Amino acid sequence: AQSVSQHNHHVILSEAASLELGCNYSYGGTVNLFWYVQYPGQHLQLLLKYFSGDPLVKGIKGFEAEFIKSKFSFNLRKPSVQWSDTAEYFCAVNTGNTPLVFGKGTRLSVIA
Amino acid sequence: DVKVTQSSRYLVKRTGEKVFLECVQDMDHENMFWYRQDPGLGLRLIYFSYDVKMKEKGDIPEGYSVSREKKERFSLILESASTNQTSMYLCASSSVRMENEQFFGPGTRLTVL
Numbered sequence: 001a002q003s004v005s006q007h008n009h010h011v012i013l014s015e016a017a018s019l020e021l022g023c024n025y026s027y028g029g030t031v032n033l034f035w036y037v038q039y040p041g042q043h044l045q046l047l048l049k050y051f052s053g054d055p056l057v058k059g060i061k062g063f064e065a066e067f068i069k070s071k072f073s074f075n076l077r078k079p080s081v082q083w084s085d086t087a088e089y090f091c092a093v094n095t096g097n098t099p100l101v102f103g104k105g106t107r108l109s110v111i112a
Numbered sequence: 113d114v115k116v117t118q119s120s121r122y123l124v125k126r127t128g129e130k131v132f133l134e135c136v137q138d139m140d141h142e143n144m145f146w147y148r149q150d151p152g153l154g155l156r157l158i159y160f161s162y163d164v165k166m167k168e169k170g171d172i173p174e175g176y177s178v179s180r181e182k183k184e185r186f187s188l189i190l191e192s193a194s195t196n197q198t199s200m201y202l203c204a205s206s207s208v209r210m211e212n213e214q215f216f217g218p219g220t221r222l223t224v225l
Contacts, residue, residue, distance in 0.1 A: 009152070032212060034213070034214075036216075042218075043216050043217065043218050043219070044155075044202065044204075044216040045216070046213055046214075046215075049213060090154060090155065094212060096212075097143070097162070097208055097212060099145055099157050099160050099170065100145075100157075100212075100214055101157075102147075102154045102155040102156075103154055104152060104153060104154035105154045
């Protein structure tokens with residue numbers, strides 16, 4: 001069975017700091033990769049996704065992620081975080097039409 | 113815009129009650145999912161459905177059942193609620209035409225006393 005590991009449970013950053021959240025998955029075949037974000041009191045929403053092609057994927061709000069197949073990784077990055085990026089971030093993976101398998105989430109707190 | 117709605121944002125039930133959580137999507141999606149979200153555990157898949165009257169068990173189906181009589185509606189049923197089913201329940205839908213991006217509802221926070 002597939003599994004997804006998110007390395008950090010809680011990350012605290014100052015505004016303007018750079019962000020990198022780690023995500024590794026276990027499946028060795030062709031995968032679809034996703035990052036979702038859940039702002040306080042809001043729905044889970046898609047931040048970005050990778051299916052094929054350029055391994056560097058750009059998403060909304062200045063986020064990007066890089067798929068490194070050899071490392072089974074799909075890390076999320078943002079060069080300069082803002083207070084409004086405070087949220088919980090979930091990495092997810094599936095293959096074909098299978099349900100998404102989610103990581104346990106990383107809570108990001110951005111302080112002024 | 114895709115919209116996934118859930119019947120209640122907050123629900124309080126007593127142990128042993130039968131509980132129905134309803135989910136409706138308005139984008140003609142084939143696939144629908146029920147997850148529960150708990151702090152430190154992420155999202156865990158309870159049941160999913162790829163078509164009307166079709167259901168598949170997810171990772172934690174025990175104590176739950178589902179019903180999908182119409183394409184747009186997917187119901188989660190707690191046959192006899194227990195305190196360990198206190199959680200946030202999230203419904204999602206997706207379409208094979210949209211590369212399986214899942215769209216989520218706002219969630220139902222269920223408390224079982």
